[in-house]
Structure formats: structure tokens, C-alpha cells
Amino acid sequence: MMKQTKAPYFFIAPAVILFLIFTAYPIIASLYLSFHQKEDGAYTFAGLSNYTRLLNDSIFWTALSNTFIIFILQVPLMLMLAIILASVLNSQLLKLKALFRVSFFLPAVTSLVAYSLLFSIMMQNNGLFNELLGYIGIDGIPWLSDSVWAKFSIVMAMTWRWVGYNMIIFLAGLQNIPEEMYEAAAIDGAGKIRQFFSITVPSLKPIILFAGILSTIGTLQLFDEPFNLTGGGPGNSTMTLGLYIYENGFEYFDFSYGSAVAYVVVVLVAILSYGQFKFTGDKS
Amino acid sequence: MRQSTTKRFLGKLGMYTLLTIFLIISVFPFYWMLVGSTNPSDKMISSPPTLTFGGQFMENLVNLNNTVGIWRVMFNSLFVAGLYVVIALIVSTAAAYAFAKFQFKGRNTIFIIMILSMMIPYQATIIPLFQMMSAYGLLDTYFALIAPQLCYPFAIFLMRQNFLAFPDSLLESARLDGAHEFKIFTKIVLPSMKPALAATSIFLFMYQWNNFMWPLVAIRTEEMYTFPVALSTLNGVSYTDYGQMMMGISLATIPIIIVFLILQKHFISGMLGSAVK
Numbered sequence: 001m002m003k004q005t006k007a008p009y010f011f012i013a014p015a016v017i018l019f020l021i022f023t024a025y026p027i028i029a030s031l032y033l034s035f036h037q038k039e040d041g042a043y044t045f046a047g048l049s050n051y052t053r054l055l056n057d058s059i060f061w062t063a064l065s066n067t068f069i070i071f072i073l074q075v076p077l078m079l080m081l082a083i084i085l086a087s088v089l090n091s092q093l094l095k096l097k098a099l100f101r102v103s104f105f106l107p108a109v110t111s112l113v114a115y116s117l118l119f120s121i122m123m124q125n126n127g128l129f130n131e132l133l134g135y136i137g138i139d140g141i142p143w144l145s146d147s148v149w150a151k152f153s154i155v156m157a158m159t160w161r162w163v164g165y166n167m168i169i170f171l172a173g174l175q176n177i178p179e180e181m182y183e184a185a186a187i188d189g190a191g192k193i194r195q196f197f198s199i200t201v202p203s204l205k206p207i208i209l210f211a212g213i214l215s216t217i218g219t220l221q222l223f224d225e226p227f228n229l230t231g232g233g234p235g236n237s238t239m240t241l242g243l244y245i246y247e248n249g250f251e252y253f254d255f256s257y258g259s260a261v262a263y264v265v266v267v268l269v270a271i272l273s274y275g276q277f278k279f280t281g282d283k284s
Numbered sequence: 285m286r287q288s289t290t291k292r293f294l295g296k297l298g299m300y301t302l303l304t305i306f307l308i309i310s311v312f313p314f315y316w317m318l319v320g321s322t323n324p325s326d327k328m329i330s331s332p333p334t335l336t337f338g339g340q341f342m343e344n345l346v347n348l349n350n351t352v353g354i355w356r357v358m359f360n361s362l363f364v365a366g367l368y369v370v371i372a373l374i375v376s377t378a379a380a381y382a383f384a385k386f387q388f389k390g391r392n393t394i395f396i397i398m399i400l401s402m403m404i405p406y407q408a409t410i411i412p413l414f415q416m417m418s419a420y421g422l423l424d425t426y427f428a429l430i431a432p433q434l435c436y437p438f439a440i441f442l443m444r445q446n447f448l449a450f451p452d453s454l455l456e457s458a459r460l461d462g463a464h465e466f467k468i469f470t471k472i473v474l475p476s477m478k479p480a481l482a483a484t485s486i487f488l489f490m491y492q493w494n495n496f497m498w499p500l501v502a503i504r505t506e507e508m509y510t511f512p513v514a515l516s517t518l519n520g521v522s523y524t525d526y527g528q529m530m531m532g533i534s535l536a537t538i539p540i541i542i543v544f545l546i547l548q549k550h551f552i553s554g555m556l557g558s559a560v561k
Contacts, residue, residue: 007465008386015379016394018435023401026409026416033411085306088299102548103307106314109544111494113512114533117519118317121526124329128316131333164310168552192295213403221405224496228516242497245407250501255411262408269403 034259043256050260060261062236063244066151070240071219074155079211081159082166087200089167090174101171104164112161112224119157120144120229147237150230154238157229158219166211173207174200209280213273220265220272241265317537320530328526344531348518351528354535356507357514361536364510365492368430372488373481375434380443381469385455395444398437406497414501424504432498436491439484446480447473482550486543493540511536 037046054060089100107115122128123143130140143153177199185195201208223242230238241261249258316335320328323338348354382388383395409432417428450473458468474481496512503513515536518529544551 008382008388008391010466011378011382011386011469012394014375015398015435015440018375018431019398019401019437022413022432023409023435026412027401027404029412029415030408085303088303091299094299100303100307101552102545103310105548105552106541106544107310109490109540110537111496111512111515111540113494113496113515114536115313117515117529118313118533120519121320121328121529122313122316126329126331128328128333131331134331160309160313217403217405221407223407224512227496228519231519242405242407245410246497246501249411249414255415259408259411262405262411265405266408269405273403 030259030262033256034263037256046256050257053257054260054264059236059239060244063239063241063261064264066236066238067220067222067240067242069151070154070158070222071216073152074158075212075215075219077155078159078162078215079166079208081163082211083170083201083204083208085163086167086170086174087196090171101168104167106164107161108165110161113228115161116157116225116228119153119160123153123229144230145234147234150234150238154222154225154229157225158222162215162218166215169211170204170207173204177203205280209276212276212280216272216276217269220269314537314541317530317534320526321534323527323530325524325526325528328530340527341531344527347525348528348531348535351525352509352514352517352532353506354514354532357509357511358535360508361493361510362539364426364429365489367426368434368492369485369488371430372434372436372439373485376436376439376484377443377474377477377481378469379435380440381447381473383440384444384447385450385452385473395440398435399441402437410498410501413498417502423502424508426508428502429499429508429510430492433491433495436488439488442484442487443477443480446477450476479550479553482547483553486547486551489543490540 033043034050035046035048036043037049085104088094089097089104094100110118124130125140125142125145127143129143133139133141142149144150181199181203182195185199190198221242222240223246226232226238226240226243227246232239232243241264245258245261245265248254248261319334319337321344322341323334324340324343327334327338345354383391413432414423417423422428454472455468458472459465463472493510494512495510496516499510499513500516503509509517511532515529515532518524518532
């Protein structure tokens, strides 16, 4: 009996120790840093000064609004495409299901750096995208050199990378919806589109929430794509909060200020996740 | 009657057209990546666009190797990701088993804290991690690259879901037979977990193989470069050799695609299993 009460502690001990050192401690330490300032080599308490500095920092506000613009365009677009593809793939009649599923998922195994660089080549002014668009009579689009297009380019690239991943998550959810529900709806005269909105979407609600929160966390930390695809430019038009944390921490070595920006992201993730819980409006 | 058959045919046609368009969008960049690795740099931004393989494969490989030492990069990436998967898998599997199959004080609290920590952006930990590694002289070591994410809460979550489905009665009868807890875990429980272990391994491998921001901060010298960091340095300020870059992207991407294609059944079913409930 004694053994039984001790065993679980041995099983979790390595995870807990690693968690305390490499996750819990850094989370608390960066909160501490954000309230301190380095003076003559030592950190002294600085109250809210790092946070008040944010208020007057125009690059911070640019980064915040860029992150939001990308978030608001990208997450709904990606989730919508993912739901549509998942429900088409879930159709009983479809052949080659496995081929489509694997192909759509393929972008999700590439590294964020690799696909960002690949897109950066395709999106050059005389790159592949513009050459192909030229065939259908569309003139060169300044994918990476215009401040509005650059944001859209990031949204496009991210959508390519993540749609399949989310599609798989939705497919899992769709498999739990009994086929009879669709049959009953069809007998009542509901078309495919009606069925999609009155059965598929409501049944997937908890999973949409799950995928939505995962994407929120991912998008608010956006770093690899702006770093490699646009370099934050042109100007600061694709500067994101993630990139700004990196710049402050590891280009200017202002750890305190970088930590303050990081905690803004922490608070935003908390608020937006809570908001999505409220919005979808139920438990689980 | 005839009208409804036509309608169904059109519906099907629409469905396959949509899927085929998305299939091309998903797969074409990979093809073009391979095309790029066999062509000279200027062919990547040429008019008309280059859509077929060229004869520059070896040149690009040699140039890339001269620029970043690509075999060393390949070794670093494989070594770091491989060792990471082994240790992280042991750590998270053991913890997940305890969370799923034991009653003990603090179980729910610890589990919830770990799960909630997934919501804290990685970037909030990176500055103190850097200071920590720097204080102990551990920057630019394999240890620095591997250690920080060894406790990966998502892996614990994934494994726990699978352990929950394991029947308690089997554990109890083994205990009645006097089997040691550790033996029960390794000899009875783990052998039935192979698909879950495979899925979790791929997750961990992909995470480490693709990890960028932390290695970018923790690596100081070229000898320690992993793929993402090495690739990112190819993106020059004034001149970028696209042939080299495409070769690098291909070398970083092909291994993980092969692993994925071999294990995709486990992987997709592992994901399909984890997302629900």
C-alpha cells in the first residue's frame, strides 16, 4: 500500500522538476524583469515604468495593430477554409479521401522558417506568383514591398501552412456527428449548405473553440514568418509583437522592456481566449 | 428524377474541382522547391517562370555547403531532435501515466497548471532562459538546445488521453500478483501504447526540428546551427542565392516529409484521437 501512494510521485518527478526550472521559473522571472530596470549592472525596482514607456512607443503600437490585423484576417479565414475542407472530406461518397487528407496536411509538417523563405522567393516582384498572374492578365503585385500587401502576404502564407492542420482537428470532430442527423435533415428538405450551417457548425462548436484558441496563441506570438518572409518590413509594416520582443531582448538587450512587451502578449492571449469562451458560450 | 441526377453530378464535379484546386495549392510549392534546388538562382525570378528541373543540383549543394556547412547542420538538427524526442517522450509518458492512472495529492492542480502554461507565449520565457543559460556558460551547447522544452505539456496531454482508455482492471490484477509499479508500467501498459507513442514522437520531433526562435537566441557559432537558423542566415541583406536557399529548404523539408508519409496513419489517427474530448 505504501508503494502505491509513492509511485505516482516518481513518475511525475522528472516532468515537474523540468517544468519548475525551464517553464515556471522563466515565466515568473520575466514578470519580475518587467517591473525592474537595469542600472549600473544591477536590477532595481522600477514600478510600472516599462509599461508606461509602452504607451508612448509608436513602434509598439504599430506592432500591436499589425498583430491584430493579421490575427483578425488570418484566423477566421483559415478556420473557415478548414471547416469547409473537413466537411467535404467527411462526405461518405468521396473517393481518394486518404490522398486529399495527406496532401492537405503536408504543408503543416514544414518548418516555419522553410516555408517562409520558400514564399519569400515566390513573392519576389518578378517571382513565380507575379509571373503566373501575368498569364491571366494581372499586373505585378508588390507582395513584399508594399505595406498593405506585405501583411496580406503573411496571412496568405500562414493560411497555406495551417489550413490542413486545422482541417484534421475538425475531421476528428465531424466523425462524432452521427450520419443520421444529416439523413434526417435531408428528408426534411434541407440542402447541403443548410445542413452545413444548422448541423455541422453547431456540432463543431467546442472544437472550433479549441482550434480558435490554439490559433490565437500562435498568431499573437507570430515571429518566424515576419522574421524570414518580410523582415518586419517594409518600414515596420509587418513588425509584430513577437518580433518586437526579439528586437528589444536580443538586439538592444533591453531585457526588462522586452519582458514587458511579452507580458502584454500574455494578457492579450488570456483576454482573447476568455472572449472566445464567452462567445461560443458553453462548457468543455 | 433526371434533374436530381444532373444536380448530384454537378455537386460531385464541384466537390472534386474544389478539392483538386486545394490539392494543387498544397503540393505545388513542394514541387517548385525541388525545381529550385536544381536551378541557378536567377531562374527563380525569371520570365517566363521556371517550372522544370535544371542541371544545377551539385553546384547548389556545394555552394550551400561552403556557405553554412550543411552536413554539420544536418547532424546538429538530427542529433538535437533525436535526443530530445527520446528524453521528452520518457518524461512526458511517465508523467501522463501518473496523471491518468493514480490518485494522489495535487494531481489535478499540477496537471491544470501544466496545461494552462501552454497558453503562456513561449516568448515570455525566452529572456530569462537566455540569462539562465548565459549565467551557467551553457549558451551554444546541445544542452541549451535540448533542455528547455523537455517537459512539453502538449505531449503529456496527448499521452494522458491514451492512458485514460487503458482498463484499470488490468492494472489491479497485476498489482494483486505483486508486480512492481514500474514493471507494470513498462511491461504491461507501454506495449499497448505504440500508436500513441509514435504520434507523440512525431509531434516532439517536428517541434524540435522546426524550432527557430530559441535556437536563434541560444546559438552563437556556426558549428551549432540547426536547419531553421542556418536557412534563415541565407536570406542575405543585399544578395540571396535562391538556388542555395532552395537546396537548403529541400534538405530541411524532405526528411520530415518522408517520416511523415511513413508514419502518417499513426500521426493523423493520433491527432484525430487527441482533438476530441
